[in-house]
Amino acid sequence: ITINNPYVTTISAFIFCMIATAIILMISRIRGASPEVMVLTGVALSSLFTAGTMFLQFFASDTQLAAVVFWTFGDVSRASWSELGLMTVLVIISCIYFLFNRWNYNAIDAGNETAKGLGVNVERVRLFGMTISAMITAVLVAFLGVIGFVGLVCPHMVRRIIGDDQRYLIPGSCVMGGVLLLASDTVARLIVAPYVLPVAVLTAFMGAPVFIYLIIRGYKR
Structure with missing residues (x-):
C-alpha cells in the first residue's frame, strides 16, 4: 500500500508520536519523572521504531525504499507553500502557548513541590507541553523529514x-x-x-x- 497524501502521513506521525509520548509519561509516573528515566525511555522507543522502519524497508520496493531513505535525509526545500503555511500557523500557536506558560515552567524548574506550592498544576502543564511538542514535531518531520x-x-x-x-x-x-x-x-x-x-x-x-x-x-x- 502506497500513501501519497502528506496529510495522512502527518496524522499517522502525530498518532505514533503521541503513543511514544504516552508511554514515556506512563513510565515516568511509575519510575519517577527524572530526566534520566525520560531519556532512557526515549532511547528505547527510538530503537523500537527504528527496528519497525527497517522491517518495512526490507519488504519495500526499490522506489519505496528510495523514498524512505530520501525522507530520512531531512531537507527544508521539499515543503510546498501550503505545507509551509500550515507549519507556520502551528509553530506560532505553539510558541504562544509556551510563552503564555513561561512562569509555570520557571516554577517547575525550581522543583515539582515548589511549583505545586505556587499553584501550578504540574501534571497538566507537563502533559499539555509534551502533547503540543509532539504535535508540532510530527507535522514538521512529516513534511520536512528528520x-x-x-x-x-x-x-x-x-x-x-x-x-x-x-x-x-x-x-x-x-x-x-x-x-x-x-x-x-x-x-x-x-x-x-x-x-x-x-x-x-x-x-x-x-x-x-x-x-x-x-x-x-x-x-x-
Missing part, C-alpha cells in the same frame, strides 16, 4: 548565554534554532555546489560535536 540536533543543541546554547529564565529562553531558542537551520541550509547548498546536500547532514555534523562539548562543559562546572 532534521536532528537543532532542538537538542539550541536550548543548551541559549541557556549558557541568557540563563534559565523561560521568558527569554523560549524565544531565544526559537531564534537560535532558526539561525542554525538557515546557516546549515545555506552551507549545504554551497559546500558541494552545484549539488545540494540534505540539511540534516550539516546539522548532525555541527550539532553532535557541539552537544558533546556542552555535556563536557556541564560536567566540569
